[in-house]
Amino acid sequence: MEHIRTVSTRDLCESAKNGGCGECQTSCQSACKTSCGIANQQCENKDDTDAE
Amino acid sequence: MIHSYSFDGVNVLLDVCSGAVHVCDDLCADMAAIYTDFPRGEVVFRTAQKHPEVPENELEELYDALTGLKDAGQLFTPDTFEPIAGELKDRTAGVVKALCLHVAHTCNLTCAYCFAGQGRYHGRDAVMSFETGKRALDFLIENSGTRRNLEVDFFGGEPLMVFDTVKHLVSYARSREKETGKNFRFTLTTNGMLIDDEVIDFVNRECSNVVLSLDGRKEIHDRYRVDRSGRGSWDIVVPKFQKLVAARGGKNYYIRGTFTHHNPDFLKDVQVMLDLGFDSLSMEPVVCAPDDPCALTDEDMPVVLEQYEALARLMKRRAAEGRPFTFYHYMIDLRGGPCVYKRVSGCGSGTEYMAVTPSGDLYPCHQFVGEPGFRLGSVFGGVENTAVRDKFASCNVYAREKCRSCWARLYCSGGCAANAYHATGSVLGVYDYGCELFKKRMECAIALAASEQ
Structure with missing residues (x-):
């Protein structure tokens, strides 16, 4: 019986190995302007996203 | 550190530092909740007490499965990011x-x-x-x-x-x-x-x-x-x-x-x-x-x-x-979201992001415009108020004590400096009300994204 299923995600520890390129969008520049969140941003460095 | 919650009957297990997301049943959620608190035998014993209908060998197998995920860096991952918190900004x-x-x-x-x-x-x-x-x-x-x-x-x-x-x-x-x-x-x-x-x-x-x-x-x-x-x-x-x-x-x-x-x-x-x-x-x-x-x-x-x-x-x-x-x-992309450098380095206001007034004055962000003491300089003379700039440069996830133990810290990057300032008088403060709303939004977003896979 399966008790746990792992969802495909980006490995954040892996992403710590290559340094950040800084090309991504500034945090609240686009839509909200009144609260900070970075989860909805895209990585601009496509070569560096290591998720399968 | 893990964050475990339930949304519409689905248990989500978030491994905070690796970003791994797991969907699990109540049995697994209960065992994961005490996994790091006790040795193996005690974890299995306490889980069995709560779930007497589950055979012991199944509990042992589940313990092994959690250990496997831990060894693979997908559960109970320690936070090793503090040394790089200021690196991207530096x-x-x-x-x-x-x-x-x-x-x-x-x-x-x-x-x-x-x-x-x-x-x-x-x-x-x-x-x-x-x-x-x-x-x-x-x-x-x-x-x-x-x-x-x-x-x-x-x-x-x-x-x-x-x-x-x-x-x-x-x-x-x-x-x-x-x-x-x-x-x-x-x-x-x-x-x-x-x-x-x-x-x-x-x-x-x-x-x-x-x-x-x-x-x-x-x-x-x-x-x-x-x-x-x-x-x-x-x-x-x-x-x-x-x-x-x-x-x-x-x-x-x-x-x-x-x-x-x-x-x-x-x-x-x-x-x-x-x-x-x-x-x-x-x-x-x-x-x-x-x-x-x-x-x-x-x-x-x-x-x-x-x-x-x-x-x-x-x-x-x-x-x-x-x-x-x-x-x-x-809009959370579990597979392609920001790297950890971005996640720990703060929002970027006052450093990589600034607001410009009609007369050309620079402020750390649009929400600080007009706030006494926050003028950074102007587009004509550049940044002159280096003390304010440096203050904002020091804003990151680890600069706020409360954020260090918060499961959502790699999703908010330490929160909004303006909200913190207006709520507490310090850009390094914490706007608790906003945090509660933010955490609920992240729980919903992660549960939605997990259900799509």
Whole structure:
């Protein structure tokens, strides 16, 4: 019986190995302007996203 | 550190530091909750007490499965990121990549809840000259280092009150792209009153994003979003927004609403937006002084949290029906989101992102404009107030004690410095109310994303 299923995600520890390129969008520049969140941003460095 | 929660009967197990997300049953959630507290035998024993119907060998197998995930770096991963928290900012020190251009500190609406004081930022009416705007764009190019993508948001007040200036500035920026190797991404934030066919053509051609202010229900919108004679703007702006979005050709836009103490049941406003044909939405809690009548109260909190959950259910249902829509705060990409450098380094205000007033003064962000003591310098003389800049540079996830033990720290990057300042008097403070809302949004977003896989 399966008790746990792992969802495909980006490995954040892996992403710590290559340094950040800084090309991504500034945090609240686009839509909200009144609260900070970075989860909805895209990585601009496509070569560096290591998720399968 | 793990964060375990349940949403609509689905248990989500988030491994905070690796970002791994697991979906599990109650048995697994119960064992994971005590896994790091006790040795193996005790963990199995205590789990068996809670689940006497489960055979012991199955409990042992589950323990092994959790251990396997731990060994693979997908559960109970320790936080090793503090040493790199300031690294990205150090490496890009002095690089500016985004400006919020306040081309108009004036507005044709007088929304009482406006954090910008009806567009004037507690000062006088003012508009930015082309020369000052041009200098701001040059300042951005000069200070952007090797960064290619530069973001400029036309903001106010109401930027379309100086539409000619906006057009000329975009034209100037485009004229410098090839020679400098830069790519400008423009956003326009507007109340919609002055949208016409020319604006629609321009915005849809030049702006990678457009933010359209609409609060949802007509009576909610018209309560605050009124002109100087007190007339509501809903009837005027809605058809203009519909026309602009219909002609946008799939490019990014957001219908952005504000909810206040008067409409914590904001899902009704989201529904109105959907009924009007919009499918890219953002609803934000009002930002104002705690004693303001529109401020969200402690009594509003459970209502708002319930609305976020109901919103997630609505999104799921509509997606299943082939009528999906996006909500800004639920747009989480578990596989392609930001790297950990971005996640721990803070929002970038005052360092890589600044706001420019009509006279060319620089502030850490649009929410600090006009705040005494926060002027950084100007686009003419550059950053002079290095003490303020350095203060903002030091803002990161580990700069706030409360954030260190918060499961959501790699999703908010330490939170909004302006909200922290207004709530606590320090940019290194924590705006607890906002944190509660943020955490609920992240729980909903992660659960939604997990259910899609």
